[in-house]
């Protein structure tokens with residue numbers, strides 16, 4: 001478990017369990033509505049869906065962020081080692097194994113631009129390192145300017161492009177050395193996980 005203070009006051013990150021599924025689906029629904037409202041078609045009714053989130057939970061790979069005693073979830077991501085087959089054709093520069101992959105990063109629209117996306121990514125990096133992984137890979141749609149900016153800001157290297165059902169996506173990578181001590185700029189010191 002990981003916690004932060006200040007603007008992310010009393011936000012906790014923890015593994016999701018099956019009892020969280022409905023709340024996760026509500027979070028996803030709100031994120032997809034907001035994305036579609038600004039013309040971003042990366043996620044839809046097909047992906048990601050209930051079955052994907054449930055499988056993530058059952059594999060103990062889905063982490064959620066919530067504020068203590070608040071009913072609504074603030075964010076979530078999945079961290080595993082599953083690389084889409086398309087990744088095989090990307091010219092990755094960081095080839096240290098094993099590699100962790102971040103999927104389905106989402107921050108509730110009401111909480112966006114508050115540092116939580118950055119916080120969740122740094123959490124994922126520490127968790128991946130703790131699990132023995134030495135690099136992170138991920139992708140986002142070329143049209144997803146916010147996610148592109150996030151990964152670039154966090155020091156991810158653009159490794160190449162792939163095509164998925166929805167169109168063109170950019171792949172990113174980052175080597176993991178020692179866990180990042182840094183908390184997000186607008187969050188205070190972080191308690192050990």
Ligand SMILES: CC(C)(COP(=O)(O)OP(=O)(O)OC[C@H]1O[C@@H](n2cnc3c(N)ncnc32)[C@H](O)[C@@H]1OP(=O)(O)O)[C@@H](O)C(=O)NCCC(=O)NCCS
Nearest residue numbers: 105106107112113114115116117118140146147149150153
């Ligand atoms: C992408 C997403 C996770 C970012 O989460 P967030 O909590 O809003 O991001 P943060 O507040 O931590 O911002 C961190 C950095 O991301 C970038 N960023 C985030 N939102 C941005 C926006 N609206 N415009 C431009 N840059 C943005 C900036 O580089 C920002 O750093 P800065 O604040 O120093 O400028 C969030 O917008 C989201 O959930 N979107 C819908 C789902 C999605 O697209 N997921 C990614 C799938 S690959």
